[in-house]
Amino acid sequence: MRGEAVEIRIADGNVRAFSDESIAAAALATGTRVMSRSLKYHRPRTFFCLEGHCSGCLVRIGGVPNLRACQSPCTQGAEVEGQNAFPSAEVDLLGAVDFVFSRGLDHHTLMTGSSVLNRLANKVVRQLSGLGKLPSTAVRLDDLPEVQRYDVDVCVIGGGPAGLEAAGQVARAGRSTVLVDDQLRPGGSMRADPRTGRGAAEATWRSALAAGVAVLARSTAIGFFPEDDGGVLAVASPDRLYRIYAKSWIWATGGYAANLPFSDNDRPGVIAARAVGRLLVDHGILAGDRVCIVSVPAVADDAAALASALHLAGADVTRVALEQVSGTRGRGWTNALDTPDGKIDCDIVAVAAIPAPASEGARQQGCRVVLDPPVGGFRIVVDDQGRTTVPGVWACGDVCGYLGPAAAAADGARVGANVAAS
Amino acid sequence: MAGKIVLCRCEDVTLDDLAHSVSRGYRDIEEVKRYTGFGTGPCQGKECLALVATELCKLTGQPPGAIPPFTSRPPLAPTPLRLLARDPGAHRFEDED
Numbered sequence: 171m172r173g174e175a176v177e178i179r180i181a182d183g184n185v186r187a188f189s190d191e192s193i194a195a196a197a198l199a200t201g202t203r204v205m206s207r208s209l210k211y212h213r214p215r216t217f218f219c220l221e222g223h224c225s226g227c228l229v230r231i232g233g234v235p236n237l238r239a240c241q242s243p244c245t246q247g248a249e250v251e252g253q254n255a256f257p258s259a260e261v262d263l264l265g266a267v268d269f270v271f272s273r274g275l276d277h278h279t280l281m282t283g284s285s286v287l288n289r290l291a292n293k294v295v296r297q298l299s300g301l302g303k304l305p306s307t308a309v310r311l312d313d314l315p316e317v318q319r320y321d322v323d324v325c326v327i328g329g330g331p332a333g334l335e336a337a338g339q340v341a342r343a344g345r346s347t348v349l350v351d352d353q354l355r356p357g358g359s360m361r362a363d364p365r366t367g368r369g370a371a372e373a374t375w376r377s378a379l380a381a382g383v384a385v386l387a388r389s390t391a392i393g394f395f396p397e398d399d400g401g402v403l404a405v406a407s408p409d410r411l412y413r414i415y416a417k418s419w420i421w422a423t424g425g426y427a428a429n430l431p432f433s434d435n436d437r438p439g440v441i442a443a444r445a446v447g448r449l450l451v452d453h454g455i456l457a458g459d460r461v462c463i464v465s466v467p468a469v470a471d472d473a474a475a476l477a478s479a480l481h482l483a484g485a486d487v488t489r490v491a492l493e494q495v496s497g498t499r500g501r502g503w504t505n506a507l508d509t510p511d512g513k514i515d516c517d518i519v520a521v522a523a524i525p526a527p528a529s530e531g532a533r534q535q536g537c538r539v540v541l542d543p544p545v546g547g548f549r550i551v552v553d554d555q556g557r558t559t560v561p562g563v564w565a566c567g568d569v570c571g572y573l574g575p576a577a578a579a580a581d582g583a584r585v586g587a588n589v590a591a592s
Numbered sequence: 593m594a595g596k597i598v599l600c601r602c603e604d605v606t607l608d609d610l611a612h613s614v615s616r617g618y619r620d621i622e623e624v625k626r627y628t629g630f631g632t633g634p635c636q637g638k639e640c641l642a643l644v645a646t647e648l649c650k651l652t653g654q655p656p657g658a659i660p661p662f663t664s665r666p667p668l669a670p671t672p673l674r675l676l677a678r679d680p681g682a683h684r685f686e687d688e689d
Contacts, residue, residue: 390669392669393665398681534664540657541645
């Protein structure tokens with residue numbers, strides 16, 4: 171399942187990898203840690219979500235900057251470099267900014283006392299900030315990709331449990347259906363949860379394909395433009411842009427892995443619990459030997475399932491409630507979690523927060539959302555059928571408030587049947 | 593690393609920064625975004641918007657329902673400009689003058 175053996179180069183070192191895994195997974199499996207530095211304080215940055223949604227793993231691959239290591243497959247001979255650091259991401263002299271301004275740095279008042287100093291400060295800041303350096307080679311005009319158009323009855327956005335089930339339902343009812351999913355392979359949260367797992371993800375994906383759904387993988391909805399021919403969804407894949415026109419839309423974008431607020435919660439080694447689950451369930455990689463799972467009560471069942479799967483795989487697992495966490499320790503990578511009862515040694519802190527509904531695309535289409543912290547954030551408002559506040563636009567699964575993979579699949583099937591009957 | 597509670601990792605916006613913003617009178621989510629820069633990095637708020645909004649409720653005492661999200665604009669994910677260059681809606685500079 172991991173594909174053929176390939177060799178890639180990460181920061182001038184050779185790394186053995188598999189063609190079906192992401193560069194991030196290969197890097198983690200072989201001990202490569204810090205990938206880049208943060209914009210302001212130059213704090214070390216690395217993988218957090220492994221779902222292509224955070225900015226932790228931006229790297230330069232083959233001379234192209236700002237690519238997400240977790241969404242880039244390992245291809246033979248790929249050259250991967252860290253960015254935003256001098257001289258390297260592991261040892262970045264600019265990290266001094268973090269200590270010099272340990273109490274924070276207010277850029278509104280930084281060197282604004284004198285206009286000469288202010289001009290100088292601006293010059294320095296512009297050198298230090300920004301993301302990556304320009305690509306090594308220019309794009310040739312002849313190589314520009316074509317734009318492909320889809321006209322369908324139903325467009326489903328998101329290929330997790332809810333989206334795949336919903337798409338299967340409408341396609342089986344004879345509607346032409348396209349589903350777009352931004353990940354390397356569809357399956358969404360099923361691939362990160364030991365209770366569902368890769369098997370369930372593959373089976374649900376195959377079932378949608380068998381129903382006649384056109385599944386576009388590695389294809390991200392980048393914007394909805396209502397003014398264009400009654401509304402068009404722009405979808406970007408690595409090699410082309412799609413314009414999608416549909417009579418009905420189903421948002422099944424799920425939720426984003428979120429962080430929890432505790433001191434030094436951005437230290438490398440603090441990773442989303444779902445990413446730790448994804449590494450184990452989808453890639454067969456144990457993220458660490460000693461894992462601390464920090465969680466909130468709303469996702470206690472998820473945290474317990476992950477804990478027992480990690481334990482079965484041979485890890486030492488400690489579960490800690492958010493209120494018990496007073497900080498993290500480590501030089502670069504995390505080596506302990508601080509609590510009032512003392513420190514807990516660990517090499518991974520897995521953060522189990524309620525996933526935040528990925529509702530910003532639906533918002534562009536005009537759907538009403540509401541902030542609802544107990545279910546993760548800004549959920550799409552739907553009626554009991556799954557209709558949003560915009561005619562012809564539906565939503566299901568975690569984007570309407572966190573449910574978890576199994577319940578999201580059931581919700582997708584239910585709403586898909588409603589769309590088919592409408 | 594000096595103890596910081598980071599809400600937005602793209603732009604290094606901390607819980608202290610949010611409290612400072614509120615103390616200056618910037619309590620609306622759009623004002624907070626403009627003052628602190630949260631949600632303006634490569635992830636465009638995917639990781640931090642819900643967290644910042646929830647902490648803003650606690651700091652200001654506003655009920656969650658009173659806090660709208662900030663405006664969502666395309667592109668929703670980092671997109672290479674070359675993908676857009678052949679779109680029929682793309683503006684062609686050679687057509688001018």
